[in-house]
Amino acid sequence: QVQLVESGGGLKQAGGSLRLSCAVSGRTFSIYAMGWFRQGPGKEREFVAALTWSGSGTYYADSVKGRFAISRDNAKTTVYLQMNSLKPEDTAVYYCAAGRTASFVRENRGYDYWGQGTQVTVSS
Numbered sequence: 001q002v003q004l005v006e007s008g009g010g011l012k013q014a015g016g017s018l019r020l021s022c023a024v025s026g027r028t029f030s031i032y033a034m035g036w037f038r039q040g041p042g043k044e045r046e047f048v049a050a051l052t053w054s055g056s057g058t059y060y061a062d063s064v065k066g067r068f069a070i071s072r073d074n075a076k077t078t079v080y081l082q083m084n085s086l087k088p089e090d091t092a093v094y095y096c097a098a099g100r101t102a103s104f105v106r107e108n109r110g111y112d113y114w115g116q117g118t119q120v121t122v123s124s
Contacts, residue, residue, distance in 0.1 A: 002026040002113040004096045009118030012086050016122075020081040022096030022115060028053075033099045034079045035111055036070060038092035038120075045095065047106045049081060059105055064090075086122045093117040 008020040020036070035050035049070040050059045058070055069082045079096060097111035104110030 002028060002031060002098045004098060004113055004115035006094065006096045006115045006118040009094060009120045011121045011123065014087055014122055014124050016086050017082070017084045018086065018120060020083065020094055020096075020118060020120070022079040022081075024077055024079060024096075024098065028076060030100050031098045032102055033105045033110070034070075034072065035097045035099065035105065036079075036081045037095045037097060037108065037111075038090075039095070039117075040089070040092040043092075045108060047108075048094070050105045051079070052102075052105075061106075083120070086120075088122050088124045091120060091122050093119050 003025045005023045012018055031053045033050050033052050036048040037045050038048050039045040047061050048064055049068055051070050067085045072079045095117045096115040098113040099111040
């Protein structure tokens with residue numbers, strides 16, 4: 001099992017920045033990729049960003065490319081999502097996820113473990 005706990009959400013004005021953190025514990029040796037997803041009001045959960053646990057690759061949704069950055073610490077205990085130039089449409093619950101395979105890193109089905117989510121609200 002892998003345990004994921006998100007933190008860092010909050011209320012920001014448009015144009016501001018936030019950094020989300022995801023604490024990772026448990027059988028981390030089984031992880032291939034870590035991802036961030038979000039679910040806005042009345043919407044389905046969607047892919048935001050992902051990285052391979054080895055650090056060899058990063059992936060972004062077109063809607064956040066150039067504004068958001070995913071990273072992890074060297075000890076592989078925390079994954080971050082730096083969010084800059086926030087927009088009201090970024091308002092959502094943000095979820096951290098861990099996947100054990102190389103398949104579907106941009107899709108919900110590519111992940112086996114999920115955190116409880118953290119709310120991000122961006123006001124105009």
